[in-house]
Amino acid sequence: MKNPKVLQLGKFYPILGGVEKVAYDLMIGLSEQNVDCDMMCAAATGSGGIIPVNEHARIICCRSWFKAASTMISPVMIRTLRKTCGTYHVIHVHHPDPMAGLALFLSNYRGRVILHWHSDIQKQRFLLKFYKPLQSWLLRRADLIVGTSPAYLDGSPSLRKVRAKTVCLPIGTDPMRPDPEAVQKIRARYGNRKIVFSLGRLVPYKGFRHLVAAARYLNDDYVVLIGGSGPLRESLEKEIDNLGLQGRVELLGRIANEELPSYYGACDVFCLSSVQKTEAFGIVQIEAMSCGKPVVATRIPRSGVSWVNAHGESGLNVTPGNPQELARAIETIMEDEAAYRRYASGARERYNTLFSKKRMIENCLKLYRYEK
Structure with missing residues (x-):
């Protein structure tokens, strides 16, 4: 497929951390290569909305109800993804983000899924017990699992059974340009x-x-x-x-x-x-x-x-x-x-x-x- 239409799925906007920055940078970089690439995420503040970026990219910012366990709770994301998922050839999910995983699970999406495994869930160990069935489904559903380093792919206990479909994609940034x-x-x-x-x-x-x-x-x-x-x-x-x-x-x-x-x-x-x-x-x-x-x-x-x-x-x-x-x-x-x-x-x-x-x-x- 020469130019697939892609959706980056997960986390917050405005950008608050490294996971969101990677998703945003992928959207920008791919759209600059004339690849249609949107980013769907939860609104960290405000009511959300669609933010045009350029002719090949837009941010679909879904209104959130509240934040719990470092996750924005956004039923709007579930409804929006279900309506629009069929227009994308690839959905690129950024983990950890239980809201994005739930939205994908309920979307009935049939296309290609790439799961970007930024990290294991470390802080919310108790809540992980409840999220684990959805996480296991996500690992099975993914056509490809992307890790940011060989060391993390090798060391993650969650990825042991799916190592055959993992690949390393190191994070990249624009160079800093000091004045x-x-x-x-x-x-x-x-x-x-x-x-x-x-x-x-x-x-x-x-x-x-x-x-x-x-x-x-x-x-x-x-x-x-x-x-x-x-x-x-x-x-x-x-x-x-x-x-x-x-x-x-x-x-x-x-x-x-x-x-x-x-x-x-x-x-x-x-x-x-x-x-x-x-x-x-x-x-x-x-x-x-x-x-x-x-x-x-x-x-x-x-x-x-x-x-x-x-x-x-x-x-x-x-x-x-x-x-x-x-x-x-x-x-x-x-x-x-x-x-x-x-x-x-x-x-x-x-x-x-x-x-x-x-x-x-x-x-x-x-x-x-x-x-x-």
Whole structure:
């Protein structure tokens, strides 16, 4: 099939996280290739509606009743998909999203289904018992199951019985394009110290308290900058005060989209300190790599994080939850100029080889066009 009509199905709009961003980027990238590709999702706020994107794409935003267990409850999605599903050759479902799975189950859709397995359900273990029959149906119904890394596909207990129909499609992003003037201003603001940058929601699985603690083992030549908002901000600020790290660790809050590339450009090393498998991939790693920044990340069991950051190539991976190892890895990269250049070059090369948005779109289109 040369140009199938595709629907990206699942999650929220406006974009709130990595899963939604992947669905949105696929819609945009495919439509720019003249492939008709819509995105149907639940409205995170407001009454929803149809949002035209370009001549080949639109966002079908379905009104939600409320949010429960990280899922927007949207009966409108069920009704809308049932009415329109027959117009699509491929429905690309983004998991985990029980609402999308239920809508597909009740739609009576007969076409091709691609299931994008972004992660196992980690937080809602109790509710998973009730969702599991629908999840099992979704795994059986899918013609193809897409994972974001070989490590996650191999390590997911939910995918063991369906490995024969899994394929790896790494997430890709547009390269970050820092503004040189803004980069210089950021570096000057911190006295041209060595900048360790991290970014993400301030929630437990991101492991930011370990990154804060790692600053104790770095000398005053370093400053740790953490971008993002979330419920742990107050406790992290107290930890910074208790450890006497004022001026050495700074919580930046939410960074505006137009400013973010320049923080990647200004930093010397990017650090992903996550400690749980909830962190399945770590898109922020590839954003940093696109700027040629070495990465320090963690070896989370059965997660794709340490596959994204190739140890000894694009950076170093350490034991989750170990501040001393985080600090030691940062110093190992920074204190040897030749090693730094090698990691920086490796990071940019790994991004160009595996994680560009262009590559993701091209490989996804091949999956859509493949016929058994």
